Amino acid sequence: MRILAPSLALALLLATAPLAAQPLDIGEPVQAAIQQGLVLMNENREAEALAGLDAALARTSLPAERGRIEQLRGFLLARLNRLEEARTAIEFAVSTDPAPNVAVLSTLFKLQLFTDKHVPAAETLVLLAATDPKALELVTPEMVYRLRTNLGQDPSRVFDLDLTLINAGWLQGTASEGTVDGLIEGAIPGLLAQQRTEEATALLARIQKASALLTMAIDRRFTPLWPAIEARLGPGARTASNAEVARTKARFDADPADGAARLAYASALNNAAREADALVVAAGAAPDPAALDALPEEDLWLVDLEARLLGHLGRDDEALARYESLARSRMEGRGGLIAQIINWGLFAVELDRPQAALTAADFADTKAEAASPYGRLFIAMTRSCALAQLGRTADAEAAAAPLLAGEKPANPEALLGALICLGRNDAAAALVVAQLKDPGRAPAMLWKLQPLLIEDREGAIDKRHRAGLRTLKARPDVRAAFTAMGRDLPPAVSPPR
Structure with a gap:
């Protein structure tokens, strides 16, 4: 997932949130000031609206009235991208409202x-879920990823x-089921540690x-559930992978235009070692250059998967050409394309094609302003x-x-590869x-060291890394x-690869 950053687009999104549609327990002068502020806000006259609200704020000391004023001030400040001030204003508004509505929360x-x-x-998100679980529909996986990552030193929270x-049923029944699975993986060890085995099951x-x-199935924190997990996996993990293929196919068949559903289905086929079938599904997303340029940012991962599948099927030149076409496609409005540009070089390294990797790295450097510091370390x-x-x-x-700078690795995965x-x-x-001693990173490292991934097999790429x-x-x-x-x-x- 990309780590998001504050932007004007975010501010505009926040600023268009509706205000409380409930009676205001405030005096008429304050009501009038808020009404006038709304009028000016709708006319995009934010500075005038703020001036009027600031004047109204100076005329009252009543918490309820100040809270209502600050609520509208918060939306206006967010629209102006003054996020710190906006947060302070909305926090005060919520503190004075015994029942803040979901838009404000x-x-x-x-x-x-x-x-x-x-x-x-995190506290606000918990309150929002308790107030109205449906309001979580606007909370994206990227937001939760950012929050959980930054709360990593507080496991209980x-x-x-x-x-x-x-x-609360967040994302339930959507193509983002992997995100929900991640939350469940995070919660089960905590339940087991508290002897809440039935809930964990x-x-x-x-x-x-x-x-x-x-x-x-490889993480000792789940030891009490290993028999149940192995039963779910079935021989060669086929029971679980076939169920995932069937489930994602049904979602894709219901709406073939849904890029997320297509990606979930293609990924399920790939994970079931059905690479050729997966390639047919993934390649259908952008069969020509015009379609490639028209792809929305969130669907770029389909082409990334298509290129990788070509490589895994022994079609190395086609794989690198597909990555290069993707990397050189429209970047305007698709800043996330930098992830696929970086992956082009990484995949060339896996194929043991160093000149192609250097070409990709040189190209990535020309787009490096779009990359996070973490991403630049992959370059x-x-x-x-x-x-x-x-x-x-x-x-x-x-x-x-750059990978060796600092006391603590800024990108352990890239550092290990180097x-x-x-x-x-x-x-x-x-x-x-x-990494193995860090509870937050151990699961990924345990997986990287599994025999199915590090033993050579026919058609395997990244042989140098496997050997290492x-x-x-x-x-x-x-x-x-x-x-x-x-x-x-x-x-x-264990699956076949």
């Missing part, structure tokens, strides 16, 4: 989130947030994606690995310098052990850390 949540007030934002969203039954079940990894593949060791070390490319096994092992991970996993220090946190999947339920 929703606006407050977004303002708190985008001004980095994460604990208050993340646990409460996860349970709240799950019980009930939540397990709501897991949809086979990949979620697989990651839970550095691409360049470092490509140079290492060409035998230019000194240049590869220099290219990796260290493996550079053959710096001691540093790579130390990083893997650190096998070498690391064989080390006693890595093996001990791995065993403390997880296990290899039992062969009976």
Whole structure:
């Protein structure tokens, strides 16, 4: 998921939220000032509206009246992109209202989130869910991802947030089922730690994606549920993957124009090791350059998947050409395209095509202003690995310098990739052990070290990286850390790749 940032577009979104349509327990002069402010706001005369409301604010000391004024001031300030002031105003308005409506609470949540007030934002989101669960429809997965990431040092608060969203039915029945599965994965260990096994088992039954079940089947926090998880997976994980294919196909058949449904179906086929079928579905999203340019930003991942599938089917040149066409397509209005541009280079590294990787890295550098610092580190990894593949060791070390800066890795995944490319096994092992000891990062690292992913097989790409991970996993220090946190999947339920 992309990490969002405050923007004028956000401010405009907040500012258009409706005001409370309920009787105001305030005096007539304040009512008149608010009414005039609304008129001016609708005429886009924000400065005049604010001046009138500021004057009204100076004339009253009554909390209820000041709260009503601040509510409208908050929307106006948000429209002007003055988010800190807007948040302060809306917070005061909510504090004076015994029953704030969902529009105000929703606006407050977004303002708190985008001004980095994460604990208050979590509290507001919980209140919003309790007030009207339907109001959560406007809360996006990106918002929740940002909130949970920034609450990572407070597991109890993340646990409460996860349970709240799950019980409120957030995103239930949508193509974003993986997001909900992530919340359930986060909540179950907390329930098990509190001996709430029945609740944990009930939540397990709501897991949809086979990949979620697989990651839970290797994580020791889920040990009491491993028998039930293995039963859900079935031999070779086929029971779970076939169910996911059937479910996502039904959603796609109901609305083939829904890009999210198409992506979910293609991904399910891919995860079920039906790459050729997955390619047919993914390639249908943008069969020609005009369609590629017309794709909305959220559907770009379909073309990313299409390119990867071409590579996994041995059609390397077509895969790189598809990535390059995507990277050079319209970027205006689709800033998220930078993710696919970065993936072009990373995939070229996996294919052991260093010159193509350097071409992609050079192109990514021309668009780097659209990338987050985290994303730019993947570009550095691409360049470092490509140079290492060409035998230019000194240049590869220099290219990796941004990844090594600072006391704590800013992008552990990119750093690990570069260290493996550079053959710096001691540093790579130390990083893997650190990731395995971090509860927030251990599940992803446990998965990366699974035999089905690191053993060579016919047609496998990224062979250098696989070999590097096998070498690391064989080390006693890595093996001990791995065993403390997880296990290899039992062969009976391990998928074929």
